[in-house]
Amino acid sequence: MRLPADALLGDEGRGFHMMMSVLDKGRVGIAALAVGIGQAGLEAAVDYAAQRKQFKRPIAEFQGVQWLLADMAVDVEAARLLVHSAATKIDRGEDATRACSMAKRFAGDMAVARSADAVQVFGGSGYIRGFEVERLYRDAKITQIYEGTNQIQRMIIARELIKNGARAA
Numbered sequence: 001m002r003l004p005a006d007a008l009l010g011d012e013g014r015g016f017h018m019m020m021s022v023l024d025k026g027r028v029g030i031a032a033l034a035v036g037i038g039q040a041g042l043e044a045a046v047d048y049a050a051q052r053k054q055f056k057r058p059i060a061e062f063q064g065v066q067w068l069l070a071d072m073a074v075d076v077e078a079a080r081l082l083v084h085s086a087a088t089k090i091d092r093g094e095d096a097t098r099a100c101s102m103a104k105r106f107a108g109d110m111a112v113a114r115s116a117d118a119v120q121v122f123g124g125s126g127y128i129r130g131f132e133v134e135r136l137y138r139d140a141k142i143t144q145i146y147e148g149t150n151q152i153q154r155m156i157i158a159r160e161l162i163k164n165g166a167r168a169a
């Protein structure tokens with residue numbers, strides 16, 4: 001099929017580059033989704049730990065549960081800051097490829113690990129369909145897959161390091 005010359009989008013021969021830069025923007029979007037999943041899991045886990053009692057005390061008073069909650073909060077916040085950093089680069093028109101892949105790699109892996117922790121805080125009930133944390137755990141998994149798997153993101157980060165050096169960008 002032949003199209004008229006004015007149907008051309010962007011510059012001739014640059015289609016792959018354009019597609020790749022669109023993926024950069026998509027990846028920071030997936031990372032933001034992963035942050036939302038992590039945050040929702042954290043809030044659900046904190047609320048549940050405060051009201052669920054074992055041995056006559058809320059489970060939030062047990063150190064083992066506190067450590068889970070603290071690590072969840074730290075990782076969600078770190079992922080959020082990576083997302084902000086990558087999105088700021090895009091807004092400023094800077095090269096954001098490495099930052100977007102770093103945000104997606106970290107946030108996707110964080111969402112899977114930390115929503116698993118949320119299920120852990122809920123115990124057996126967290127595994128039951130209908131409980132929010134069960135859905136969050138399933139939803140988290142796809143963020144490691146679409147818009148380029150997290151294995152691809154590692155490849156991109158390594159290529160960027162080799163091409164541009166390892167200094168903080």
Ligand SMILES: CC(C)(COP(=O)(O)OP(=O)(O)OC[C@H]1O[C@@H](n2cnc3c(N)ncnc32)[C@H](O)[C@@H]1OP(=O)(O)O)[C@@H](O)C(=O)NCCC(=O)NCCSC(=O)CCS(=O)O
Nearest residue numbers: 016017018020021023024097145146147148149152155156
């Ligand atoms: C695997 C890839 C990272 C790399 O692919 P290549 O090795 O084939 O290409 P490169 O040599 O790295 O680059 C070729 C060319 O493009 C330029 N480039 C590369 N990245 C960018 C970028 N981010 N912005 C602008 N330009 C870019 C690069 O400089 C080279 O230019 P020159 O030739 O030197 O001029 C890549 O193929 C990749 O990221 N693959 C994953 C794709 C992906 O994310 N797919 C998922 C989308 S669909 C979905 O998620 C649904 C999932 S589902 O299961 O339903």
